[in-house]
Amino acid sequence: MKLFKKQKExxxxxxxxxxxxxxxxxxxxxxxxxxxxxxxxxxxxxxRTQLYKGKNEHVSNLKYCxxxxxxxxxxxxxxxPCDWYFESNGGDDWKFDTSNEHLxxxxxHNLVTQMMGFNSGKTxxxxxxxSTNIRSSKGSGLIKLIFMQPMYHNPSLPLTIMPxxxxxxxxTLTNININFSYDLQKPVKYMCKKGDVLALAYCCEKKLPKLxxxxxxxxxxxxxIIDKFTGSYMDKLKKYY
Numbered sequence: 001m002k003l004f005k006k007q008k009e010x011x012x013x014x015x016x017x018x019x020x021x022x023x024x025x026x027x028x029x030x031x032x033x034x035x036x037x038x039x040x041x042x043x044x045x046x047x048r049t050q051l052y053k054g055k056n057e058h059v060s061n062l063k064y065c066x067x068x069x070x071x072x073x074x075x076x077x078x079x080x081p082c083d084w085y086f087e088s089n090g091g092d093d094w095k096f097d098t099s100n101e102h103l104x105x106x107x108x109h110n111l112v113t114q115m116m117g118f119n120s121g122k123t124x125x126x127x128x129x130x131s132t133n134i135r136s137s138k139g140s141g142l143i144k145l146i147f148m149q150p151m152y153h154n155p156s157l158p159l160t161i162m163p164x165x166x167x168x169x170x171x172t173l174t175n176i177n178i179n180f181s182y183d184l185q186k187p188v189k190y191m192c193k194k195g196d197v198l199a200l201a202y203c204c205e206k207k208l209p210k211l212x213x214x215x216x217x218x219x220x221x222x223x224x225i226i227d228k229f230t231g232s233y234m235d236k237l238k239k240y241y
Contacts, residue, residue: 018215036200077200084096092124143204172233
């Protein structure tokens with residue numbers, strides 16, 4: 001007699017656009033999101049697990065630090081699917097040019113309005129939306145992704161991740177959106193290349209969920225309708241808390 005039911009492994013469903021060639025959907029997703037262990041920074045690979053100065057003298061390094069090991073084991077890297085350029089000469093105006101508007105788009109949020117004068121209006125925002133819908137797969141329940149600055153992969157990135165949690169549920173599709181902030185009082189110029197790491201998405205699960213690329217009629221394009229998301233999405237989240 002089985003006393004305990006084996007827990008089903010969780011997975012994340014990524015719905016790719018209909019114009020992607022079906023047998024290329026895995027490659028398409030690999031260009032956007034993958035486990036961090038599959039895209040380790042060069043310096044991390046060089047760090048040996050054991051270093052010795054002398055016969056009995058042990059030298060510790062980052063691979064002995066649980067906080068670093070945990071971040072690498074239980075997160076995904078989100079990478080740019082194409083080249084793009086961002087420029088701000090100070091103030092709230094900026095320009096954004098992308099080599100492929102079908103892969104990535106930008107939106108500006110007015111933080112003074114949306115965050116009631118946050119930081120006295122000194123902080124600007126640019127939101128990048130990647131053309132892939134995301135949700136937890138059927139039977140996976142709630143999966144939380146915490147967005148973090150990719151400083152270990154992309155230390156020269158002049159834009160700062162606005163920390164937040166993306167709760168994935170199987171009932172509702174959403175987008176892969178990354179919100180960056182920048183100082184409105186300083187000029188910013190950044191040329192991003194395809195494959196550059198834009199963010200780390202840390203997962204709170206005991207085992208990193210598998211990524212499941214699919215292509216079906218549920219794809220909603222650049223879906224982020226305010227009344228639908230903040231209304232029905234928030235209502236559906238209540239059953240998980």
